[in-house]
Amino acid sequence: xxxxxxxxxxxxxATSLFLAACGNNNADTANPSGTSQxxxxxxxxGTSTTDPSADTAGLVTASDISxxxxxxxxxxxxxxxxLTDPSGSFTPxxxxxxxxxxxxxxxxxxxxKVDDKGVPIxxxxxxxxISADSLTYTFHLRKxxxxxxxxxxxxxxxxxxxxxxxxxxxxxxSQVNSLLVKGGAAYKEGSSTxxxxxAIIDPQTISVTLEKPNASxxxxxxxxxxxxxxxxxxxxxxxxxxMKKLSGSPLGNGPYKLEKFIPGQEVRxxxxxxxxxxxxxxxxxxxxxxxxxxxxxxxxxxxxxASFSATKENIDKLKGLGFVNILNYTPSTYGYLQLNxxxxxxxxxxVRQALTYGLDRQSIYVDANQGAGAIAxxxxxxxxxxxxxxxxxxxxxxxxxxxxxxxxxGWAVGSDGIREKDGKKLTIHYLGSKSPSTDIFIxxxxxDYEALGIKFEPEVFADYNALASKVEGGDYxxxxxxxxxxxxxxDGLIQFLDGEIKGYDNPKFIELYNKGLATTNIDDxxxxxxxxxxxxxxxxxxxxxxxxxxxxxxxGRIQNLSVSPFNGLASSLxxxxxxx
Amino acid sequence: MRTYISKRIMYMIIILFAASFxxxxxxxLTPGDFITGNIKLTPERKxxxxxxxxxxxxxxxxxxxxxxxxxxxxxxxxxxxxxPVLTLFNQYIxxxxxxxIVSTFLTWLVxxxxxxVAAYKQYSWFDTIVMVALFAAMSIPSFFIGxxxxxxxxxxxxxxxxxxxxxxxxxxxxxxxxxxxxxHMILPVMVMTLLGVGSLTRYFRSNMIDVIxxxxxxxxxxxxxxxxxVLFTHALRNALLPAITLVGFxxxxxxxxxxxxxxxxxxxxxxxxxxxxxxxxDYPLLMGFTLFIAILTVVGTLVSDILYHVADxxxxx
Numbered sequence: 090x091x092x093x094x095x096x097x098x099x100x101x102x103a104t105s106l107f108l109a110a111c112g113n114n115n116a117d118t119a120n121p122s123g124t125s126q127x128x129x130x131x132x133x134x135g136t137s138t139t140d141p142s143a144d145t146a147g148l149v150t151a152s153d154i155s156x157x158x159x160x161x162x163x164x165x166x167x168x169x170x171x172l173t174d175p176s177g178s179f180t181p182x183x184x185x186x187x188x189x190x191x192x193x194x195x196x197x198x199x200x201x202k203v204d205d206k207g208v209p210i211x212x213x214x215x216x217x218x219i220s221a222d223s224l225t226y227t228f229h230l231r232k233x234x235x236x237x238x239x240x241x242x243x244x245x246x247x248x249x250x251x252x253x254x255x256x257x258x259x260x261x262x263s264q265v266n267s268l269l270v271k272g273g274a275a276y277k278e279g280s281s282t283x284x285x286x287x288a289i290i291d292p293q294t295i296s297v298t299l300e301k302p303n304a305s306x307x308x309x310x311x312x313x314x315x316x317x318x319x320x321x322x323x324x325x326x327x328x329x330x331x332m333k334k335l336s337g338s339p340l341g342n343g344p345y346k347l348e349k350f351i352p353g354q355e356v357r358x359x360x361x362x363x364x365x366x367x368x369x370x371x372x373x374x375x376x377x378x379x380x381x382x383x384x385x386x387x388x389x390x391x392x393x394x395a396s397f398s399a400t401k402e403n404i405d406k407l408k409g410l411g412f413v414n415i416l417n418y419t420p421s422t423y424g425y426l427q428l429n430x431x432x433x434x435x436x437x438x439x440v441r442q443a444l445t446y447g448l449d450r451q452s453i454y455v456d457a458n459q460g461a462g463a464i465a466x467x468x469x470x471x472x473x474x475x476x477x478x479x480x481x482x483x484x485x486x487x488x489x490x491x492x493x494x495x496x497x498x499g500w501a502v503g504s505d506g507i508r509e510k511d512g513k514k515l516t517i518h519y520l521g522s523k524s525p526s527t528d529i530f531i532x533x534x535x536x537d538y539e540a541l542g543i544k545f546e547p548e549v550f551a552d553y554n555a556l557a558s559k560v561e562g563g564d565y566x567x568x569x570x571x572x573x574x575x576x577x578x579x580d581g582l583i584q585f586l587d588g589e590i591k592g593y594d595n596p597k598f599i600e601l602y603n604k605g606l607a608t609t610n611i612d613d614x615x616x617x618x619x620x621x622x623x624x625x626x627x628x629x630x631x632x633x634x635x636x637x638x639x640x641x642x643x644x645g646r647i648q649n650l651s652v653s654p655f656n657g658l659a660s661s662l663x664x665x666x667x668x669x
Numbered sequence: 670m671r672t673y674i675s676k677r678i679m680y681m682i683i684i685l686f687a688a689s690f691x692x693x694x695x696x697x698l699t700p701g702d703f704i705t706g707n708i709k710l711t712p713e714r715k716x717x718x719x720x721x722x723x724x725x726x727x728x729x730x731x732x733x734x735x736x737x738x739x740x741x742x743x744x745x746x747x748x749x750x751x752x753p754v755l756t757l758f759n760q761y762i763x764x765x766x767x768x769x770i771v772s773t774f775l776t777w778l779v780x781x782x783x784x785x786v787a788a789y790k791q792y793s794w795f796d797t798i799v800m801v802a803l804f805a806a807m808s809i810p811s812f813f814i815g816x817x818x819x820x821x822x823x824x825x826x827x828x829x830x831x832x833x834x835x836x837x838x839x840x841x842x843x844x845x846x847x848x849x850x851x852x853h854m855i856l857p858v859m860v861m862t863l864l865g866v867g868s869l870t871r872y873f874r875s876n877m878i879d880v881i882x883x884x885x886x887x888x889x890x891x892x893x894x895x896x897x898x899v900l901f902t903h904a905l906r907n908a909l910l911p912a913i914t915l916v917g918f919x920x921x922x923x924x925x926x927x928x929x930x931x932x933x934x935x936x937x938x939x940x941x942x943x944x945x946x947x948x949x950x951d952y953p954l955l956m957g958f959t960l961f962i963a964i965l966t967v968v969g970t971l972v973s974d975i976l977y978h979v980a981d982x983x984x985x986x
Contacts, residue, residue: 176752177752178751260718262714353936353937354835378935385819554949557708570708573709
């Protein structure tokens with residue numbers, strides 16, 4: 090007993106030490122896309138996986154390509170990219186790790202893609218129509234589409250994919266089943282054997298009818314397609330367990346197909362000659378598992394491509410290498426401080442505004458990060474088509490304004506310097522997860538808030554899951570989070586509506602939110618989102634904090650490389666070539 | 670002997686039961702579960718998934734289900750990797766084992782030789798230098814020495830690869846494959862040996878010093894035996910006896926992987942896998958692995974007790 094106890098406590102101790110030890114890892118490998126479990130190394134103020142989005146303006150080309158290490162020069166038909174930790178489960182919709190999502194985004198292609206602003210463009214579907222009531226979506230597939238084994242891809246496969254996502258045993262995180270497809274609920278319960286709203290018109294045409302308009306349906310439904318012949322042969326309604334067995338042997342339709350997965354080491358892929366846009370230019374592509382620091386692999390030429398936080402130090406070091414091109418990007422996420430709106434003090438809008446004015450966000454998120462960040466004031470990423478700064482209050486750091494707002498809200502400075510109202514002291518219980526950015530936040534916020542007469546009580550957790558569960562329990566005032574990758578503007582707003590952020594209940598917001606999804610016209614939606622952003626910017630159901638800034642560094646020999654903000658590498662990878 | 674072993678095995682089973690329950694409770698009570706970490710899910714979907722995975726059931730019920738399956742040889746599917754836990758073990762443990770067995774062997778070899786010589790020449794300049802060097806090696810943190818060696822030997826001098834187990838994209842087979850793995854193993858094995866050798870050498874040195882002062886060593890010398898024979902046959906055998914206890918403790922370490930070394934050198938071992946599954950709260954994998962280590966620990970102590978009896982007939986079981 091004693092010995093097992095010792096082992097166990099040693100393991101737990103080692104675990105926590107280890108978490109602490111690798112917390113200050115400011116270099117990520119390629120960022121996970123799609124499904125996202127936050128990785129321990131990215132538990133920043135935010136704790137979310139960041140996804141790529143390029144700001145193509147800022148490309149720095151390699152200054153001296155001759156410095157390229159020999160090992161990289163020798164590769165003529167292979168490109169290697171580091172990826173933190175692919176686990177080998179490569180079926181889209183059925184994977185749990187965002188890193189597996191990176192892999193499957195190359196093995197599969199979606200019906201509808203999005204361009205660099207997040208506007209839908211044709212993928213496997215060459216066109217689509219949306220009915221006047223915004224309820225029925227009709228997709229027209231391209232002719233002669235094939236899976237990588239040469240078998241045809243038809244509307245049947247699309248219908249199959251949508252159907253199994255409604256199965257009651259489906260345990261992935263696709264949101265298709267929350268779209269309210271007509272008949273979807275009946276299928277899930279098992280009272281119907283097919284989904285009423287899905288109609289196959291001919292092998293190239295399929296339509297789907299929703300019960301309620303939802304503008305994000307186009308991209309959600311227009312995602313990857315699974316082969317019915319391959320994934321559906323063992324399917325019985327209510328029984329999806331067999332999918333696990335197929336997770337290591339994907340059959341896709343993307344630019345690459347899986348050659349070999351070596352657990353903990355590599356995912357080897359080979360160009361797919363059946364890819365609908367033609368076989369990719371580079372024959373081999375490898376995702377190399379690189380859980381720790383990626384610097385050493387880029388420096389020695391073992392990987393061709395890596396992503397880093399855009400700190401001045403990192404950029405200078407990358408420039409010093411000489412053989413890499415450096416590309417700036419802003420991930421399409423935003424960071425925020427969640428407020429406990431069930432606590433009386435924070436129910437008051439003036440207090441929330443005071444907390445925002447009184448916090449030196451510039452120091453915390455921009456200066457302390459050596460410029461690798463920007464301040465957020467609305468729930469949208471600056472690269473989204475819906476982003477605006479017009480009529481948005483920037484909440485510039487202003488302690489006097491904050492004090493004035495607190496006075497107006499009735500919080501008067503007490504004898505001990507702490508503000509009180511109705512005999513209660515104004516305290517802020519902050520929760521964060523262990524990371525250098527949390528340390529910076531606590532240091533600055535404590536000083537700022539104490540200067541306002543607010544008692545600041547930080548509490549730091551070893552990892553993200555512990556933090557999130559504590560927040561779910563409700564015992565907090567303030568907690569730092571970041572959103573997952575946002576594609577549609579509505580993605581960044583859903584948390585104010587679905588109960589994730591408890592206690593925010595503004596009928597005006599709900600009305601606007603529904604209005605934003607009721608039309609699919611982008612200009613109309615832009616106007617609605619502008620209104621929503623102005624509203625939330627004033628209401629502050631959360632304190633908007635920051636955007637991250639990162640850089641990609643890649644082997645200067647790679648040509649035609651661009652990174653789409655929403656699809657990562659997948660959209661330009663087929664065109665990459667290795668120059669001399 | 671036989672009654673002793675059967676009694677010990679009885680105890681072992683009871684200990685393992687208690688340990689498994691305790692481990693299960695500890696994991697179940699760690700704040701957050703597998704679902705909490707997925708920031709894409711809405712609260713309703715989270716509840717649905719907890720229902721599917723059975724995470725909303727009471728801890729005792731979950732434990733009984735888990736134990737029941739484990740008895741039938743089913744250790745469950747890893748939630749994050751979507752693969753059977755045993756398959757994952759098989760994929761990762763042998764890589765860890767390879768590093769551990771080689772570095773353990775080297776550690777013991779170096780420790781025995783250096784320990785014996787240092788003890789024999791106690792307080793000589795050799796002894797002093799060795800002792801200072803050992804203290805230095807013991808006090809350097811593994812991640813620091815690891816990163817330093819990567820910087821020097823891999824990035825600057827380009828003699829050795831910076832990490833991993835294979836050259837990326839390599840299709841080597843047979844002897845070429847073995848060579849490649851050895852090439853990649855040098856750095857991690859070097860660091861592991863360096864860190865482990867300190868305490869073990871000191872252990873052997875002090876044992877040896879005690880033994881050399883014994884009467885039977887003086888007798889052996891008085892008989893006119895060669896010094897080499899006195900030292901390595903008579904003295905070393907007796908000095909090694911207490912080390913048999915250590916052999917038992919090495920057993921879990923051989924299979925347990927090394928969190929830090931594997932992370933720094935990007936080695937595809939079980940330690941890394943365990944680490945990730947902890948932060949994701951992947952209970953089946955965590956439970957399976959911890960129990961596996963617990964079994965090895967218990968078995969290891971039994972083995973070392975038996976070995977002790979075999980090596981030293983004075984010890985009665």
